[in-house]
Amino acid sequence: MTEVNFSDYHLSSEIMKAIEMLGYKSPTRVQQEVIPALLHHRDIIVKSQTGSGKTASFAIPICHMTAWEENKPQALVITPTRELAIQVKEDIFNIGRFKRLKVPAIYGKSPFYNQEKELKQKTHIVAGTPGRIIDHLDRATLDTSNIRFLIIDEADEMLNMGFIEQIEAIIAKLPAERITVLLSATMPKGIQELCAKYMNRPIMVEVEETNTTADRIYQERYSVEARDKLKLLKDITIVENPESCIIFCNTKQMVDALQHELARNNYSCEKIHGGMEQRDRLRIMNDFKQGYFRYLVATDVAARGIDIDNISLVINYDIPQDSESYVHRIGRTGRVNNTGKAISFATKNDDKYLGAIQQYIGKEIPLKDKPGIDAVKDLREQFMEKMTSSPVLKQAKGTRLNKEILKLHINAGKKTKMRPVDIVGTLCNIKGITAEDIGIINIADVSTFVEILNNKGELVYRELQKTPIKGRLRKVSKADTGR
Numbered sequence: 293m294t295e296v297n298f299s300d301y302h303l304s305s306e307i308m309k310a311i312e313m314l315g316y317k318s319p320t321r322v323q324q325e326v327i328p329a330l331l332h333h334r335d336i337i338v339k340s341q342t343g344s345g346k347t348a349s350f351a352i353p354i355c356h357m358t359a360w361e362e363n364k365p366q367a368l369v370i371t372p373t374r375e376l377a378i379q380v381k382e383d384i385f386n387i388g389r390f391k392r393l394k395v396p397a398i399y400g401k402s403p404f405y406n407q408e409k410e411l412k413q414k415t416h417i418v419a420g421t422p423g424r425i426i427d428h429l430d431r432a433t434l435d436t437s438n439i440r441f442l443i444i445d446e447a448d449e450m451l452n453m454g455f456i457e458q459i460e461a462i463i464a465k466l467p468a469e470r471i472t473v474l475l476s477a478t479m480p481k482g483i484q485e486l487c488a489k490y491m492n493r494p495i496m497v498e499v500e501e502t503n504t505t506a507d508r509i510y511q512e513r514y515s516v517e518a519r520d521k522l523k524l525l526k527d528i529t530i531v532e533n534p535e536s537c538i539i540f541c542n543t544k545q546m547v548d549a550l551q552h553e554l555a556r557n558n559y560s561c562e563k564i565h566g567g568m569e570q571r572d573r574l575r576i577m578n579d580f581k582q583g584y585f586r587y588l589v590a591t592d593v594a595a596r597g598i599d600i601d602n603i604s605l606v607i608n609y610d611i612p613q614d615s616e617s618y619v620h621r622i623g624r625t626g627r628v629n630n631t632g633k634a635i636s637f638a639t640k641n642d643d644k645y646l647g648a649i650q651q652y653i654g655k656e657i658p659l660k661d662k663p664g665i666d667a668v669k670d671l672r673e674q675f676m677e678k679m680t681s682s683p684v685l686k687q688a689k690g691t692r693l694n695k696e697i698l699k700l701h702i703n704a705g706k707k708t709k710m711r712p713v714d715i716v717g718t719l720c721n722i723k724g725i726t727a728e729d730i731g732i733i734n735i736a737d738v739s740t741f742v743e744i745l746n747n748k749g750e751l752v753y754r755e756l757q758k759t760p761i762k763g764r765l766r767k768v769s770k771a772d773t774g775r
Contacts, residue, residue, distance in 0.1 A: 296324050301331060303356050306390035311352065313692045314386055320345035325497040327353050330473065335494035337487055338475040347383045347445075350473050354441050355388040358416050365411075365434070367441035368466070369419040370459060372449040374399040374570060375577065375593065380419040380445065389693050390745065392732050393417060398424045398434070401570040408433045413735065414712075422450070422458035429465050439466050447476040447483050448616075456482055463490055478616065509606075509622050513636040513646070513657045521609060521637050522553060527663045528635060529559075529587075530675040534605035535683075536580070539589045540621050542610040550609060551589040558679060561587040583686045586678075592617055600624065602686070608636040611645050615652035697731060698749020700756070702740040703767035710740050714762045722755045724748065741771055 296319055298311050319327065322340045326349035329336050340346055354367050369384070371377045381397035388395065396410045398420035404427065411418070411433055418425075418434065428434035442463070444450070450459060472491050476483055487494060516524050529537070541547045544565040551563035562576045562585050573593070580588050581600050592612070603625045612618050618636075625632025636657065638646050650656050704710045712733045719725050719742075729752075731743030744752045749770075756768040 298352075301327055301353075301356075303352065304391065307352060307356050307387065309390050310387050310693065315692070316348065320349075322346055322497065322499045323349040323352070325499060326350060326473075329495050329497070330354070330471065331356070333471055335471060335491045336473045337479075337491070337494045337496050338473065339477070339479055339496070339498040340475070346475050347380055348387065350441075350443050350475070351380075351384045351387050354417065354443075355384065355391060355393060357441075358388070358391070358393060360392055360416070362416070362438060363414045364438040365415045365418045365436065366438055367417040367443065368425070368436065368439050368462075369417065369443040369445060370422055370425065370450070370462065371419060371445045372421065372453055372455060373446075373593065374401065374421060375573070376446060377419045377421055378574065384417055384419065386693060388416070389697075389731070392730075392743075394732055394734075395419065398428060399570075400424050409736070411435075422455045422462065425462055426458055429462065436466050440470055442466060442470055442472045444472070444474045444486075447474050447486070448478045448480060451480060451482045456486065459486070460490075477619075509625055509632045509634050511622065511634045511636070511657045512660045513638050514660055514662055516637050516639060516662075518639050518641075522550075524637060524662060525550075525607065525609060526557070527668050528607065530668050530671050531663045532605055532633070532635075533671065533675050533678055535586065536583065536600075536603050537587050537605040537607060538603060538621075538624050539587060539607045539609050540612070541589065541591060542612065544591060546610060547589050547591055554587060554589065559587050560585040560679065560683065561589065563589045564593060565591040566593050581686065583683045586683060592621070604632065606632070606634045608634070611636055611638055611642040611649070613645050615649045618649045619653065696745060696747050698744045698753065699771040700742050700744060700749070700753060701769050701771040702742065702756075702761065703738070703769075704761065704764075705736045705738045705740050707737050708762075710735055710762060715740065715742055718756075718759060718761045719744075719752060722752060722759065725752060 298308065298316065298319060303311070322338065323345050326336055326338060330350060330353040338346060338349070358366050369380050371380055377397045377399045381395050385393070385395045393416040394414055395417045396407065396415055398407045398411070398418060400421060400423055407424075407428070411428065425434065429436070444459060450456065472494070474483070474487055474491065514524060514528075525539070539550065541550060544567045547563050547565045551561055554561045562580065564573050564576050576588070579585065606622050606625045608618070608621060612621060622632070622634035625634060646657070702710075702715070712735065715733055716727065716730055719730055720727060725748060729744060729746050729748045731745045734741045753768065753770060756766070758765070
């Protein structure tokens with residue numbers, strides 16, 4: 293069988309450079325189906341498991357086909373949760389980085405005014421949640437007149453969350469001439485009706501991976517009384533001693549209580565649930581991705597669409613009450629062709645949920661004996677050694693892209709009538725700098741941020757210390773891109 297490469301799709305050099313620097317080796321099976329179909333402007337229904345590379349399957353061709361010169365949004369991605377909107381924005385931004393694509397994320401619990409200001413500038417692709425997208429449409433702060441691509445991500449989850457009417461209201465405000473892509477892990481009746489109503493002769497892409505989530509992840513369960521769960525968790529973490537682990541609970545109250553107890557026992561541990569402030573959730577998720585702590589206690593807010601590399605263990609402290617949630621939870625480990633491990637704690641009250649899960653995944657989850665006293669004792673020293681050592685920090689997905697890019701801050705903005713053309717004109721007059729070396733420009737009220745590409749940042753930084761911008765020397769500094 294001939295091996296497929298990203299180069300086979302004749303993508304632009306900017307997109308190919310980003311793909312290579314992001315470490316994408318070869319297209320996954322879903323990408324092999326979706327990328328060429330989207331490049332040929334076909335509507336597509338994608339039914340594929342979590343962790344199969346679905347986001348890149350639509351992000352790569354859309355970034356390729358998006359025209360940089362156009363100021364109005366050309367693609368809209370609808371997601372069920374804020375976390376997924378941010379994740380999708382980051383993935384698309386990274387893929388379109390060298391093409392200088394601007395990708396705002398719009399979602400609730402985030403200042404509307406800031407999003408409105410961002411949307412007023414040149415915008416190429418927008419990712420957002422249904423409610424906040426409608427807010428912007430109602431206030432005419434999101435211009436959809438040039439939308440050529442609509443992506444409906446995690447459609448089955450949107451159905452479960454009651455968002456279908458909102459999605460239909462959004463579609464009513466979009467151009468009829470567009471390409472629509474719908475992605476869903478399952479195809480319930482409501483999603484089939486949505487496809488029939490709004491899609492034009494769609495291609496159905498159903499990728500049943502030979503190496504499915506259930507097969508890729510080693511699963512086991514322990515029978516336990518509710519009162520004994522905490523002791524079992526401590527014993528399991530000593531025996532497994534994971535580099536990184538997500539512990540799922542069914543309620544915010546249980547997350548709070550369990551994280552407090554683990555922190556009291558000196559676990560490197562944080563929590564995330566829907567009752568927390570958005571900025572705290574984002575900070576904690578980013579810190580977990582980078583490895584600043586080893587254990588994350590979470591509700592299902594962290595189960596869907598959150599792409600974190602190399603999570604070695606998932607523990608279901610509480611068995612989820614629906615089978616899809618189980619698959620999405622354990623899918624946080626064993627991402628795209630990697631293996632992982634998932635452990636579930638089951639009480640007698642969980643029997644019906646456990647039975648439904650096993651039927652759904654088509655296999656029995658092996659029942660294991662609890663770790664013995666001797667095994668826990670023998671491994672405690674190694675566990676304590678890891679607990680007291682500093683974790684090895686992981687690079688964020690876009691870190692390699694940043695190596696050639698320097699972001700500069702210019703102490704002038706809209707209030708001093710600074711425009712992108714002023715920045716570009718000044719930079720192109722610097723010897724050795726062309727328009728291809730200038731990345732994304734963001735102009736705020738009193739500040740401007742500009743990315744300099746191709747390892748030319750230091751040259752531009754030095755020259756701008758003595759080069760006027762719009763008739764005046766400006767204070768120019770290196771923008772803080774750290775944690």
